Amino acid sequence: MARNKKPKLAVWKFASCDGCQLSLLDCEDELLTLAGAVDIAYFLEATRATVKGPYDLSLVEGSITTPHDAERIQQIRRTSKLLVTIGACATAGGIQSLRNFKDVREFTAIVYAQPKYIETLNKSTPISDHVLVDFELQGCPVNKYQLMEVVNAILHERKPNTPRHSVCTECKRRGIVCVMVAEGTPCLGPITQMGCGVGGEYSGAICPAYDRGCYGCFGPKETPNTRSLSRWWTEHGMSEQELVRKFRGFNAFAEAFRKESEAHEK
Amino acid sequence: MKSRTIKIDWLARVEGEGALNVKIKDGKIADLKFKIFEPPRFFEAFMRGRKYSEAPDITARICGICPIAYQMSACHAMEDALGVKVDGQLRALRRLIYCGEWIESHALHVFLLHAPDFLGYEDAIQIARDHPDIVRRALQLKKAGNSLVTLLGGREIHPINVRVGGFYSVPTKRELASLTEKLKAARDIAVEAVRWTATLPFPDFERDYEFVALRHPDEYPFNEGRLVSNRGLDIAAHEYDKYFTEEHVAHSTALHSHIEGRGAYFVGPLARVNLNFDKLSPLARETAVSVKFKPPCRNPFKSIIARCVELVHSCDEALRIIAEYEMPDQPAVQFQMQAATGYGCTEAPRGILYHRYRIDDQGLILDAKIVPPTSQNQGSIEADLREFISANLNLPADKLQWQCEQTIRNYDPCISCSTHYLKLHLERM
Structure with missing residues (x-):
């Protein structure tokens, strides 16, 4: 990256809820510092001023769901030195990938009176299915401190410090009583990547700290043993139908979760 | 005679993707055509077969800016179906978390998205170069809202603590009390914001709208109330489908809403303040009156003042709830499953948000309908644009385009929500 010039940052949106890019604006204490360190060259949620590429860093939110977007991501890749996907939509297809398990034409007819006006692909797919991605940040939504860490690391040409261990490890560190062991509450913590509770005032895994089971919004951890978790839940009386729903959430199309849900869908 | 085109391909400072084409x-x-091309995500379709208890968390993902609104409307609809009544401190906590969302969402829109239009800046970061204190205090206000949502909900975006029947866990009195000082400081900033926004230059523009909002006999509406308008509408949430219809047009992936037989209507902060001025907190009402902001206000550009008045109210209401809080014994109300249809309508920061679900006796969703505020405002936005452009054709192209964008941003359109929405093309042929 040129040292005499501020690096150019771009933020792009595909099918999504806007929450991950909102995380940047939610960095109330760091926003003005960030704006001082980089040239915000393209960030439509925040500014009407746009600067032409190429961009040093592109943050991409959302999944690919239309023929037009499948072309747009190619252009973005061509104008970006580094491309980082942020959030469950961009890294795994998002909640809208639930269509991937059904017939999208039927879905269109349920929601829209004039399906012929709607242009959509059969599947909602992650950005990495379309272009080379330099780094993926998981989470629905991403954690803003992890997002700052990724931007900071990339600007300083080092690897981001975003561990891939499980939510369970975070509960143990914070001294949160295991909701599954103590209360029999189903929890996706053993197979879900940590990160939801990084930084801030209430550091640690969030859901178990609020007395509910993790619902997997940060996606699969590295080497998740999904089969073992399913077996435990089955022994505790969970139906196959319920198992499918548990794995089929905000990261339904992430490979490890997808395979496990399909194994219980008969 | 000359012809021209106004084209805005990607509208900025809105949540989601939209455009405007004018010939x-x-x-x-x-x-x-006010076009919404945010790709469809099919929530109402994939909700079928999911469990009633999943609706608050799944529908929250329609919008990262107002997830609490989705969680609240979903909970109220499910509770309506199941015959559950959430009362007392649990009900108060729901209003409290909603206050947090209104504060962060309104502060974001007033200062970061809308104010730059009035001051002639491209964005808030440019404002910060010339007026750093305005932006710093705005971020402090926004942060107070986010702290409230984070404490009660676990995190600011897609909070995890809201459930059908109440919450997963409830805060102690001491935990809530830790927010008091932040909220008092936020309230001071909000009062200043009302006075400051009232001095902004407003285009001389008024239309005769039908304003629609919830109205409750005892309070400023967040979660409950009857749907009322300045033209005599007065119905319960479950009657929504009888009076409001949605239409699918070719240029938008958001469905357009109308009041049956009457047409476009206006929801959001300006509608709420106009219809519920008497229910604002005394400080919010007095501050509004002190800058001569009184109902009925029919200038949509003054929505920015209405949002600031609601910021004062939200801080006041949050402080009141925290002062009167006693920790409830149970975090949620118990209930029995039954097959039924439920209706919920609550006031999202951008206006009324309607949910309807039909569930079976196992609690599985058979059918879902969701009508977000922005799709309800689309008709009024297009009508405003027609009238505004017709009256300002003498303006140079770049100025007219910018003011068209401002006209749209009056509504704080949330395009991610309404797609089931902006780009501006002004074409002069």
């Missing part, structure tokens, strides 16, 4: 021929608008 002007012989000094008249030949065609105007």
